[in-house]
Amino acid sequence: xxxxxxxxxxxxxxxxxxxxxxxxxxxxxxxxxxxxxxxxxxxxxxxxxxxxxxxxxxxxxxxxxxxxxxxxxxxxxxxxxxxxxxxxxxxxxxxxxxxxxxxxxxxxxxxxxxxxxxxxxxxxxxxxxxxxxxxxxxxxxxxxxxxxxxxxxxxxxxxxxxxxxxxxxxxxxxxxxxxxxxxxxxxxxxxxxxxxxxxxxxxxxxxxxxxxxxxxxxxxxxxxxxxxxxxxxxxxxxxxxxxxxxxxxxxxxxxxxxxxxxxxxxxxxxxxxxxxxxxxxxxxxxxxxxxxxxxxxxxxxxxxxxxxxxxxxxxxxxxxxxxxxxxxxxxxxxxxxxxxxxxxxxxxxxxxxxxxxxxxxxxxxxxxxxxxxxxxxxxxxxxxxxxxxxxxxxxxxxxxxxxxxxxxxxxxxxxxxxxxxxxxxxxxxxxxxxxxxxxxxxxxxxxxxxxxxxxxxxxxxxxxxxxxxxxxxxx
Amino acid sequence: xxxxxxxxxxxxxxxxxxxxxxxxxxxxxxxxxxxxxxxxxxxxxxxxxxxxxxxxxxxxxxxxxxxxxxxxxxxxxxxxxxxxxxxxxxxxxxxxxxxxxxxxxxxxxxxxxxxxxxxxxxxxxxxxxxxxxxxxxxxxxxxxxxxxxxxxxxxxxxxxxxxxxxxxxxxxxxxxxxxxxxxxxxxxxxxxxxxxxxxxxxxxxxxxxxxxxxxxxxxxxxxxxxxxxxxxxxxxxxxxxxxxxxxxxxxxxxxxxxxxxxxxxxxxxxxxxxxxxxxxxxxxxxxxxxxxxxxxxxxxxxxxxxxxxxxxxxxxxxxxxxxxxxxxxxxxxxxxxxxxxxxxxxxxxxxxxxxxxxxxxxxxxxxxxxxxxxxxx
Numbered sequence: 001x002x003x004x005x006x007x008x009x010x011x012x013x014x015x016x017x018x019x020x021x022x023x024x025x026x027x028x029x030x031x032x033x034x035x036x037x038x039x040x041x042x043x044x045x046x047x048x049x050x051x052x053x054x055x056x057x058x059x060x061x062x063x064x065x066x067x068x069x070x071x072x073x074x075x076x077x078x079x080x081x082x083x084x085x086x087x088x089x090x091x092x093x094x095x096x097x098x099x100x101x102x103x104x105x106x107x108x109x110x111x112x113x114x115x116x117x118x119x120x121x122x123x124x125x126x127x128x129x130x131x132x133x134x135x136x137x138x139x140x141x142x143x144x145x146x147x148x149x150x151x152x153x154x155x156x157x158x159x160x161x162x163x164x165x166x167x168x169x170x171x172x173x174x175x176x177x178x179x180x181x182x183x184x185x186x187x188x189x190x191x192x193x194x195x196x197x198x199x200x201x202x203x204x205x206x207x208x209x210x211x212x213x214x215x216x217x218x219x220x221x222x223x224x225x226x227x228x229x230x231x232x233x234x235x236x237x238x239x240x241x242x243x244x245x246x247x248x249x250x251x252x253x254x255x256x257x258x259x260x261x262x263x264x265x266x267x268x269x270x271x272x273x274x275x276x277x278x279x280x281x282x283x284x285x286x287x288x289x290x291x292x293x294x295x296x297x298x299x300x301x302x303x304x305x306x307x308x309x310x311x312x313x314x315x316x317x318x319x320x321x322x323x324x325x326x327x328x329x330x331x332x333x334x335x336x337x338x339x340x341x342x343x344x345x346x347x348x349x350x351x352x353x354x355x356x357x358x359x360x361x362x363x364x365x366x367x368x369x370x371x372x373x374x375x376x377x378x379x380x381x382x383x384x385x386x387x388x389x390x391x392x393x394x395x396x397x398x399x400x401x402x403x404x405x406x407x408x409x410x411x412x413x414x415x416x417x418x419x420x421x422x423x424x425x426x427x428x429x430x431x432x433x434x435x436x437x438x439x440x441x442x443x444x445x446x447x448x449x450x451x452x453x454x455x456x457x458x459x460x461x462x463x464x465x466x467x468x469x470x471x472x473x474x475x
Numbered sequence: 476x477x478x479x480x481x482x483x484x485x486x487x488x489x490x491x492x493x494x495x496x497x498x499x500x501x502x503x504x505x506x507x508x509x510x511x512x513x514x515x516x517x518x519x520x521x522x523x524x525x526x527x528x529x530x531x532x533x534x535x536x537x538x539x540x541x542x543x544x545x546x547x548x549x550x551x552x553x554x555x556x557x558x559x560x561x562x563x564x565x566x567x568x569x570x571x572x573x574x575x576x577x578x579x580x581x582x583x584x585x586x587x588x589x590x591x592x593x594x595x596x597x598x599x600x601x602x603x604x605x606x607x608x609x610x611x612x613x614x615x616x617x618x619x620x621x622x623x624x625x626x627x628x629x630x631x632x633x634x635x636x637x638x639x640x641x642x643x644x645x646x647x648x649x650x651x652x653x654x655x656x657x658x659x660x661x662x663x664x665x666x667x668x669x670x671x672x673x674x675x676x677x678x679x680x681x682x683x684x685x686x687x688x689x690x691x692x693x694x695x696x697x698x699x700x701x702x703x704x705x706x707x708x709x710x711x712x713x714x715x716x717x718x719x720x721x722x723x724x725x726x727x728x729x730x731x732x733x734x735x736x737x738x739x740x741x742x743x744x745x746x747x748x749x750x751x752x753x754x755x756x757x758x759x760x761x762x763x764x765x766x767x768x769x770x771x772x773x774x775x776x777x778x779x780x781x782x783x784x785x786x787x788x789x790x791x792x793x794x795x796x797x798x799x800x801x802x803x804x805x806x807x808x809x810x811x812x813x814x815x816x817x818x819x820x821x822x823x824x825x826x827x828x829x830x831x832x833x834x835x836x837x838x839x840x841x842x843x844x845x846x847x848x849x850x851x852x
Contacts, residue, residue, distance in 0.1 A: 025735060044684065054681040054728050062683065065696040069736055072703065076738075329782075330735050460777070467781035475781065 003040065003049075003060040006070070010034070011412040018452065023073040024327060024415040025055040028456065077415065079332040080339060080347055085388070086134040087336060087348035089361060090125055092117050092146035092153055094353050098178045098220065100200075100212045102245055102274055102287055105368045106144045108215065116149040121355040124379035126159045128351070130167050131384035137164075140174040140198075142350065142361065147181045157193050174198050178212070179227040180220060187234035197231050199224060201242040201264065203250050203257035210249050225264060243270050246294060247287045254301035262308070262315060268469075270318030271301050273443060275362060275423075291439040295446045302450070309465040316469040323451055325470050326416040336360065338418035338444075340408075342400035345376060345393055355379040357387050359396065362422040374422055396421060399431050407435035413448045476562050477811040481524065481541035483559040485534055491564070491601055492521040493608045494551040506608055508555070510547050522555060552608050554601070563811075564605060571809040572609075573617030573647075574602050574633065580622040582651045583691040584677075586719055586754035586761055588834070591621055599629050606636040617647045624654035624664075631667035638669045645671035649715075652676040653694050655701030665708030673741055674705055675713040680722045681732035689721055699736075706739050713742040715789075719754075719761040723768035730775035734782045743779055745772060746807075747790040750838040758838065765795050766842045776803055793828045794844050804829055821845050 008021045017034040020026040029037060033048045037058070042049040044060065052058045059066040080086075094115035096106030107115045117125075129137060139160060141153055157173055164171045173195045202211040205221040214220045231240045242264075244250070244257060254271060261269040273294045274287060298319075305317050322335045336343030344359035351357055355378045358364040363374025374396075377387035387393075400419040402408040408419065423440050424433030435441045454462055468474050492508040504519040511525050516532055523532075524547065528540040538559055547553070552565035565572045577598060580591035609616065616637060623630055637646060652674070655661040676698060680686040683695035702712055714733055718726065726745070733743060747765055748754055754761060772788070779786040780803070788800060789807035796804060806813075812833040819825050822845035831839060 023735075050682050050725065051728065054725075054732050062696050065699070069699065073736065330738050464781060467783075471781075471783040473783060 003042070003053075003058045004063060005038070005040075005058055006056060006066070008057045009410060009412040009414060013449075018412055019052075019057060020412050020415060021055065021057055021070075022415060023056075023070060023077050023330070025057070025073075026327070026412075026452075027051055027055055027057075073330055076330050077332050080334060080343070081341075083134045083136055084346040085132050085349050086136045086334070087138050087140060088125075088129045088132070089140045089142050089348065089350040090117070090122075090146075090156065091143060091351065091353045091364070092141050092156075093149035094144040095148045096143055096145040096178075097148065097181060097215055098145060098212060099215055101249075101283065102211065102247055105365055110148070110215070113149075115144065115353055117152050117353040117355075119152065119155055121353070121380060122152050122156050123159065124355060125351045126156055126163060128357075128379050128384055128387065129160070130163045130169075132388075134169070136170045138172050138174060140176060142176050144353075145178055145181065146175055147177050147179075147186065150186055154189060157195070161193065172196065178214075178220070178224065179231070180214060180223045182227050182231065184230070184234070187231065191234050195235065195239070197235065197240045199228065199240060199242050200244065201225075201261065201266075202244050202247075203253055204260045207250050207253055207257070211245065211247055228264065237265075240266075241268070242266055243272060245272050246274055246289075246297075248289045249287075251289050251293055251297055254297050255304055258301060258304060258308070258315075262313070267314055268316040268318050268321070269305070271298050272319070273298075275365075291442050295443060298447060299450050306454075306462060306465050309468070310461055312474075314468060314474040316472075319447065320451060320466075321469040323416060323448055324466050327448070327451065327455070328466070329470060337420055337423075338416075340400075340402035340414070340418050341397045342419040342421055344374070344396060344400065344421060345388060346397065349388075351379060355381075357382075359393070360422050362426065366422070366426060373425060396431065405432060405435075407441070411435075411445075413445060416448050417444050476564060476809075477546060477566065478563070479541055479543055479546060479561040481538040481559045481561065482528075483536075483538045483555060483557055484532070485536045486522070486538075486555060486557045489554050489556055489601060490521060490536075491552065491554045491604050491608070494524075494547045494553060495549050496547075497549070506604075508553060510544055512544065524555075524561065550610050552605055565609060566810065567610060569810045570615065571617065572613070572615075573619045574605060574637075575619055575621075576602065576623035576630070576633065577621040577625050579625050580620060580651075581625060581653055581692065582622065582694065584753065585689050585691060585721070585757050586717060586748050586752075588749040588751035588754055588832075589621075590752045599626065599632065602633060603636050606633070606640050609640055611641060613641050613644050615645050615647065616641065617649065619649045622651055622654070623648060624650050624660070627654075627660075628663070631663065634664075634667045634669075642670055645673070648672060648674045650674055650676060651690070651694070652698040652701030652705070653692075655704050656697040658704050661701065661704035661708060661710075665705070665710055668710065673711045673713050675715050675742075675744070676702060677715045677717065678729070678733070679716060680725055681729045682725065685722055685725070702737055702740075706737070711741040712737070712739070713744065714740050715744050715746060717746045717748050718763075718765075718768055718772065719748050720763045721761065723763055723771050726768070726771040726775035727778060730778040734779065734784065738782075738784075740784065742785045742787065744787045744789050744805075744807075745776065746788075749790065749832045749834060751832070751834040755834070755838075762838070764840045764842065765791060766840055769795070769797055769800075773797055773800055776800055790829055790832065792831065792840070792843060793824050794822070794846060795840050795842055806830075808832055816843065818843050818845050821847065823847060 008019050010017050010019045016028045018028055036042050056066055056070050094107045095110055176198045179199045202208045208221040209219055212220055228240050258269055302317055302320055308315050322333050325333050336348040339347050350361050350364050352364055356375055357377045359374045376393050400421040402414050402419045408414055421431035425431045464475055492506055494510055495507045496510050498517045505521055507520050509520040509523045523537040524541050525539050526541055526544050530539050548567050550567040551563050554562045554564055578592040578595050679689045686695040687693050705712055776786050787805045788803045789805055791804055793801050793804055806829045813830050814833050815830045824846045
């Protein structure tokens with residue numbers, strides 16, 4: 001039979017073959033059917049022929065039309081590129097009142113305001129942000145503990161809102177904070193602006209306090225949970241979300257952590273592995289764990305969350321939601337770590353307290369241990385063009401395209417995954433990296449594979465749960 | 476549409492007018508058709524319709540000996556043919572009123588309930604007149620055919636007239652989408668639309684050859700291109716899938732195809748076939764008892780529902796659907812041809828059930844069974 005085979009990637013999984021194409025369409029064939037398919041022996045009446053045609057993996061006529069349909073889907077999948085750059089992180093202060101076991105970036109001297117961003121720098125930062133062509137702008141305050149420099153947060157929000165009267169972008173703000181120093185006065189001010197709170201809860205009291213003690217108080221847990229309530233009162237029920245970071249102390253306790261999130265009335269949790277940066281890297285022997293341990297616990301945690309949802313409670317896992325959106329929908333996702341080309345500087349960018357600009361938060365963390373590889377400029381010295389259109393940034397991005405990276409290029413999960421040059425560099429010393437020894441590749445592949453195996457069951461109950469996460473709706 | 480019959484006098488061409496039963500001295504009578512059961516015969520109306528006969532009114536325009544004139548309501552719009560056929564083109568009590576643009580079509584669907592004609596008189600002026608008479612409070616109006624886009628740019632005159640008369644009404648245009656393959660036409664169409672509109676387009680399969688063998692033209696990719704062009708101009712698109720033996724087995728695949736290629740569509744409707752016209756002629760090739768495609772239908776509907784797409788099931792009797800699908804069933808059959816059969820008489824769900832097409836009276840599922848107070852699953 002004469003048909004053309006369009007670009008696809010595949011992987012043998014037990015007796016079946018998993019096929020996917022550039023836009024994430026996928027299906028499974030038996031080995032026999034796969035052989036017939038590649039040997040051009042499929043007949044148009046066969047279901048397999050029709051299924052492959054429906055997913056635009058083969059075409060027997062109207063090739064131009066089929067390619068045009070693929071092109072439309074491809075543009076949709078890569079839509080984040082037309083929204084560059086939308087996530088702008090600002091380090092309001094490097095000072096921090098917290099003493100988290102896995103953090104290295106913050107300065108512990110609470111009185112040393114030389115690590116605060118100044119108005120002069122902040123003004124330049126806002127100008128740069130609004131030079132971005134993206135129609136969606138999210139400004140995320142980081143630290144240190146950004147609330148320790150609340151004046152600069154207010155200044156930036158005010159200035160951004162003024163600027164936006166003319167720029168008319170979809171503008172929102174997020175403050176990433178340990179919340180311990182938030183008070184009613186701050187909340188009264190924040191209430192009038194489009195501000196969301198992103199905080200950290202590492203689990204039940206003992207676990208949380210083990211990972212995230214304050215300088216002066218061991219029990220940060222009680223303080224944070226009380227402040228979460230206060231934020232919800234002022235800013236609304238959905239204004240607060242939380243993240244967790246897994247350490248060796250917490251890796252075997254995902255179930256308790258999940259239960260705690262539900263008890264605290266969050267509707268999702270993000271089961272996040274430790275990043276190999278900063279203190280976490282230095283104290284690796286104490287805090288780290290083999291990636292495979294994380295993966296196994298993640299799967300169990302995910303199973304547990306799915307069961308909770310099956311009982312009728314909406315509660316999502318963040319990482320799975322992003323991956324499922326990439327696997328099952330034609331849309332692009334905003335998550336910076338899973339993009340190709342990599343999201344560095346074009347999906348998200350970070351402005352340090354001193355005006356230095358880094359391609360990502362992880363790039364900034366590397367700088368704090370002395371390696372400024374991922375610095376792309378300074379807001380006070382460089383123009384927007386110089387920062388975001390430099391030959392250097394081009395080079396970084398050109399080397400961070402999964403479609404052409406070794407191993408990624410042929411990986412059947414490529415369209416669900418992304419390139420992470422900063423992570424490669426940090427783990428292996430070069431931005432391209434070797435996938436066979438890459439922890440992040442192992443993690444992403446394992447989780448994607450697990451999600452695909454759950455989808456392959458075609459279990460209506462599981463599908464329902466997954467779609468409710470993707471659409472953020474309970475059915 | 477509903478039709479009445481009488482004997483017309485002094486009528487040389489088709490006329491269109493609005494029904495009134497009240498002889499209002501101050502009304503503009505030239506567009507009104509006066510209906511009477513009594514012997515009265517006021518002057519100045521476009522025409523008079525009466526149930527009486529042998530009334531001998533000289534050169535006045537009238538239709539006498541009309542049965543069932545109680546079917547005519549004030550503010551209905553009717554056309555009257557010289558042979559005395561009265562067609563209610565706009566039923567004031569119906570939600571399914573439409574402007575019938577043309578009987579010609581550039582598809583030739585194997586199950587078409589109203590097979591197209593090759594030649595016809597231009598309907599534009601009659602339709603513009605019709606639009607000028609539509610009740611100003613109308614909330615919705617259909618534009619249908621045949622294939623409405625076959626009148627080309629004149630369709631924009633229709634859209635304009637609708638906007639001038641009922642700017643707040645929403646329009647539902649039924650089209651096969653082929654004409655919108657032309658980017659310029661799609662663009663000019665979008666410019667002509669100034670109010671809420673949904674363009675409903677049939678897509679019968681995810682596989683071109685299957686779709687083409689149903690529409691009996693080589694148009695699958697033209698329709699798809701048409702949808703993309705309309706989407707470029709933010710025109711809301713609905714997809715309609717009539718189900719029969721030729722396409723039921725790939726409904727789940729079709730639902731995924733729709734979501735992954737046209738996630739922008741506003742609404743997807745799965746429709747039971749109306750066994751009229753070509754559908755009746757080709758019944759042996761097309762007929763499958765709706766119960767026998769429930770499995771595929773359920774998967775397709777649930778797929779789209781999970782994907783946050785608006786999805787409905789049209790023309791399907793509640794007793795045939797699995798319980799979880801009943802909430803998607805819509806009373807979609809135009810009032811004038813919507814019937815129930817004897818089995819329905821004692822059914823406790825009759826009020827909410829879409830019922831049958833008149834033509835389904837003899838051709839319907841073997842599994843019709845009334846709901847009693849005790850649930851029959």
